[in-house]
Amino acid sequence: MSNTTESWGSRVGLILAMAGNAVGLGNFLRFPVQAVQNGGGTFIIPYLVSFLLMGIPLLWVEWAMGRFGGRFGDHSTPFILDNMTHKRFWKYFGVFGIFTNMGVMAYYTYIESWTLTYTLKSLRGDFLGMDLDALDSFFNGYVDLGSGINFPVWALLAFLITLSINIYILSRGLSAGIEKVAKIAMPLLIGFGAFLAIMSWTTGSTGRCEDCSTFVGLNFLWEPDFTTLANPKIWLAAAGQIFFTLSVGMGTIHCYSSYLKQRDDIALNAMSAGWMNGFVEIVLGSAVVIPIAVGYLGLDWVVENAGFMMAFKTMPFLFDQWGGVLAVIAGVAWFGLLFFAGITSSLAMGTPWMGFVQDEFGWSKNRSALLLGIAILAMGLPTIFFFEKGVFDEYDYWTGTVSLVIFALAEVILFAWVFGMDKGWKEITDGADMKVPRIYRPIIKYVTPLFIGIIFLTSLFKPLNGELSDWSTAFNSLFSGQGWPWANDSIINQIFHINTGVQWVADGHFTNMFYVDMSRFFLLACFFALVAMVKVASNRRKQRLSA
Amino acid sequence: MTKSALIMIILTQGIVLVVTIYFFLKVLTAPKKSESDEALESIPSTSNLSQKGLEGADNQRPPKTWLAESILVTLFCCLPFGIVGIVNASKVESKYHYGDYLGALKASDNAKKWTTYGFGIGIVILVLNFFLFFLP
Numbered sequence: 001m002s003n004t005t006e007s008w009g010s011r012v013g014l015i016l017a018m019a020g021n022a023v024g025l026g027n028f029l030r031f032p033v034q035a036v037q038n039g040g041g042t043f044i045i046p047y048l049v050s051f052l053l054m055g056i057p058l059l060w061v062e063w064a065m066g067r068f069g070g071r072f073g074d075h076s077t078p079f080i081l082d083n084m085t086h087k088r089f090w091k092y093f094g095v096f097g098i099f100t101n102m103g104v105m106a107y108y109t110y111i112e113s114w115t116l117t118y119t120l121k122s123l124r125g126d127f128l129g130m131d132l133d134a135l136d137s138f139f140n141g142y143v144d145l146g147s148g149i150n151f152p153v154w155a156l157l158a159f160l161i162t163l164s165i166n167i168y169i170l171s172r173g174l175s176a177g178i179e180k181v182a183k184i185a186m187p188l189l190i191g192f193g194a195f196l197a198i199m200s201w202t203t204g205s206t207g208r209c210e211d212c213s214t215f216v217g218l219n220f221l222w223e224p225d226f227t228t229l230a231n232p233k234i235w236l237a238a239a240g241q242i243f244f245t246l247s248v249g250m251g252t253i254h255c256y257s258s259y260l261k262q263r264d265d266i267a268l269n270a271m272s273a274g275w276m277n278g279f280v281e282i283v284l285g286s287a288v289v290i291p292i293a294v295g296y297l298g299l300d301w302v303v304e305n306a307g308f309m310m311a312f313k314t315m316p317f318l319f320d321q322w323g324g325v326l327a328v329i330a331g332v333a334w335f336g337l338l339f340f341a342g343i344t345s346s347l348a349m350g351t352p353w354m355g356f357v358q359d360e361f362g363w364s365k366n367r368s369a370l371l372l373g374i375a376i377l378a379m380g381l382p383t384i385f386f387f388e389k390g391v392f393d394e395y396d397y398w399t400g401t402v403s404l405v406i407f408a409l410a411e412v413i414l415f416a417w418v419f420g421m422d423k424g425w426k427e428i429t430d431g432a433d434m435k436v437p438r439i440y441r442p443i444i445k446y447v448t449p450l451f452i453g454i455i456f457l458t459s460l461f462k463p464l465n466g467e468l469s470d471w472s473t474a475f476n477s478l479f480s481g482q483g484w485p486w487a488n489d490s491i492i493n494q495i496f497h498i499n500t501g502v503q504w505v506a507d508g509h510f511t512n513m514f515y516v517d518m519s520r521f522f523l524l525a526c527f528f529a530l531v532a533m534v535k536v537a538s539n540r541r542k543q544r545l546s547a
Numbered sequence: 548m549t550k551s552a553l554i555m556i557i558l559t560q561g562i563v564l565v566v567t568i569y570f571f572l573k574v575l576t577a578p579k580k581s582e583s584d585e586a587l588e589s590i591p592s593t594s595n596l597s598q599k600g601l602e603g604a605d606n607q608r609p610p611k612t613w614l615a616e617s618i619l620v621t622l623f624c625c626l627p628f629g630i631v632g633i634v635n636a637s638k639v640e641s642k643y644h645y646g647d648y649l650g651a652l653k654a655s656d657n658a659k660k661w662t663t664y665g666f667g668i669g670i671v672i673l674v675l676n677f678f679l680f681f682l683p
Contacts, residue, residue: 015574041555048559124679215548222559223552263580272570279567283560433577 006075007259009175011269017182018256018273019280020344022247023189025111025311027281027341031241032290033306035221038237039228044282046229046238050451051278054239057440057448058248058408059274061415063266064427066257075258075355077251078534081411084419088538093414095534096407097251098356099527101349102372103399104250105166106379107392108349110155112342113162115335117142117154118312122331127316128324135313143387156384163373163380166343170350171369174259178347185340192337193284196330199322200291206321209298217294217302221286233467239455244400245281246274249408252348255355267432288334292318311338350376360537379526382519389515398523402491405459409452416445462490609643610651612636613658620665628665632658 008014035043069080077097081090121127127135142155169177205213228234243249257266289310293302296318305314311334319330350372357368383392415424421441429436463474464485478484486493493499497513504514614636621629635658642651 011574011577015571041552044555044559120675120679218556219548219552222555223549224555265577265580268570268573268577272567272574275563275567275570278563282563431580434573 006174007261009179013175013179013183014256014260015269015273015276016186017179017344017348018253018269019276020182020186020189020341021252021256021348022245022273022277022345023186023280023341024108024245024247024345025115025308025338025341026241026244027277027285028193028288028338029308029311030244031281031285032221032288033308033310034237034241035286036290036303036306038234039225039231040220041222041224042226042228043234043238044222045224046235047241050235050239050242051274053443053447054451055242055246055248056271056274057444058412059246059253059270060267060428060436060440061412061424061444061448062248062253063257063270064424065411065415066254067260067262067264067266068427069254070258070260071262073359075255075359076352077254077407078356079359079537080254080258081414082538084414087418090410090414090418091534091538092531093407093410094251095527095530096403096410097254098352099530100250100399100403100407101252101352102375102379102526102530103395103403103523105346105349106376107383107395107400108342108346109163109166109376110159110380110383110392112339112346113155113158114142114312115338115342116162117158118316119332119335119339122316122319122328122335125328127331128320128327130316130320132314132317135317139309139312145385159380159384160377162343163376166346166350167369167373169343169347170354170372171366173365174351178351181347182344185344189337189340189344190280190284192333192340193280193288195333196292196337197284197287199326199330200287200295203292203295203322206295208296211299212295212297214291214295216299217291218287220294220299220302221290231467236455236458239451243404243408243455245277247345247348249404249411250349251352251407255352256348258355263431265431265433267428267436268434271434289315296321356533356537360533360540379522382522386515386519389512391515391519394516394519395523397489397494398520402459405452405456409449409456412444412449412452416449421445459489460491462487610639610655611659612639613655613662614639617658617662617665620662620669623669628661628668632662632665635661 008017035041065080065084069075069083072079072083074080074083076094078091078094080097081094082088084090130138145153145155169181171177172180200214201218203214205215247253260266290302290306293306293310293314297314315334316327316331319327319334321327322330350369353372353375354365354368357363357371358365363371383395386392421444424444425441428440461484463470464487470485474485486498488494488499500513502513502517503511504517505511613632617629617632617636619629620632635654638654639651639658642648642654
């Protein structure tokens with residue numbers, strides 16, 4: 001219920017912004033690692049199936065919900081959801097659509113600031129001649145605020161600068177800020193990615209070790225092993241990857257889409273943005289980290305060490321092998337690419353809050369952006385100061401993983417069952433510039449909710465190790481009275497610390513668990529603060545209606 | 548590389564690439580729906596300018612020249628953009644005196660644009676230098 005004049009400047013700008021929202025660090029760092037850990041080339045099959053059965057339906061649902069809400073002048077998930085049903089409680093599910101974004105933005109901006117620092121350090125040639133140990137100790141020193149090399153606390157300053165850049169762009173608004181950035185950042189990102197992919201494809205054998213060749217890496221990523229298809233663990237991993245890579249279940253897509261007009265197309269736009277993300281992930285993302293690392297360090301090293309941190313601790317060393325100038329260019333391209341991937345996503349995470357407070361409280365863009373900056377600073381500082389205590393991972397677990405699944409499950413049930421598929425289908429196909437296959441009607445109604453429901457339940461009750469056989473072992477154990485063997489990362493175990501027990505103080509010091517649990521309570525408090533804001537906004541609406 | 552891996556790469560990446568390009572081209576070639584709106588919106592903005600021009604002529608006040616700012620930008624930030632700014636800034640007054648008020652307005656807008664760009668680039672270079680100098 002606002003009289004905002006915000007809108008998208010052009011259709012290509014919207015698609016690039018949406019693709020930028022989806023393309024994040026995960027496209028280059030999470031996807032290849034997941035593929036390595038889950039069957040190599042076979043991973044792509046459950047990945048594509050999940051994309052077709054869960055990713056695309058969720059994209060259409062979220063785009064349609066957003067445009068529907070925009071018709072009533074609502075640009076944030078609580079009130080977008082509120083328009084779709086008479087039941088008032090649904091809007092509190094919508095709080096996830098703001099909370100998730102702010103929680104993720106808090107730690108995501110921190111990673112973004114690393115990429116900024118690393119881009120500049122690459123530009124200056126600081127990484128030339130550094131070996132893996134030196135890179136490792138530099139990174140550890142960088143994030144450890146107590147260490148000497150960091151004075152005057154660069155990690156913190158870079159975070160503040162990155163956050164300020166984000167806040168400034170957000171305060172410029174949709175078409176003058178976000179869209180403009182996306183139009184510059186996305187082509188550059190794809191260009192940098194293509195450069196690195198071509199370098200990787202043409203490097204080939206390096207002779208460092210017996211199997212040191214980028215082709216061995218590519219082969220490892222793409223060689224199919226169809227026997228692994230029967231393993232549900234791989235399917236869950238693929239579905240999870242689709243979830244994170246498309247940025248569904250966050251509330252950003254609703255928000256971006258709510259600035260569309262009713263007759264604007266959403267079906268084709270959603271496809272274009274979604275497949276663009278797929279291209280960056282499958283074609284570019286798979287070509288960089290793993291193949292180049294195998295090319296210089298060998299397959300065994302990569303299988304053992306594959307992970308997110310390779311981006312910072314390994315890649316500069318690999319580029320260095322290409323020699324002087326090329327190493328600098330590759331370093332700038334790599335970290336610049338990550339920075340662009342990061343900033344187009346973190347800007348998207350800021351918009352639900354911007355839309356919410358502008359709609360409900362009538363704040364100006366500058367004021368909304370400034371308060372967002374303060375809130376993100378308050379939420380982000382714990383992840384910086386207590387990085388080593390595991391606070392960062394805790395944020396990622398609750399806001400970047402669990403909340404997404406809960407919100408996506410809620411929204412798809414709301415859309416397909418409460419709002420109804422008749423109205424829902426009409427919303428998706430209205431103004432469409434492509435023919436939406438009718439098969440997607442039953443898919444959205446039955447398959448997608450089931451898909452997400454299974455993901456949610458299995459992560460809630462995940463048994464130790466999580467393989468198929470572990471489920472039957474777990475049930476046997478349960479029925480024979482020995483209790484359920486919880487996996488450490490199952491949601492239930494995370495909440496109650498069943499496996500380890502609660503221990504906040506050891507040897508007169510606070511344990512990591514203490515810091516982690518405190519950050520958890522802090523996030524919970526943030527969530528309820530947003531719930532309170534939605535409640536206040538809803539009361540104001542009632543007053544306005546009765547006045 | 549084994550044959551099956553090669554087939555997987557070519558097949559998957561080929562499909563993804565083709566589908567991505569297909570959808571993006573479809574977006575680019577889709578007929579515009581809001582054309583009539585845009586045409587409507589663009590009319591008031593041009594009439595605004597001429598209105599502004601008429602009012603300005605009545606008030607007999609020259610538009611802002613941006614001369615001082617563009618000189619400062621040339622000296623301290625970004626030489627090439629600053630010079631374009633100065634050239635445009637110098638046109639503002641001369642056009643105004645010839646009675647070409649719209650031309651003067653346009654020159655003033657141009658001067659503002661180039662001066663701001665120059666200033667922005669200067670700031671970016673400054674920040675970059677600062678970073679490169681002080682990095683850990």
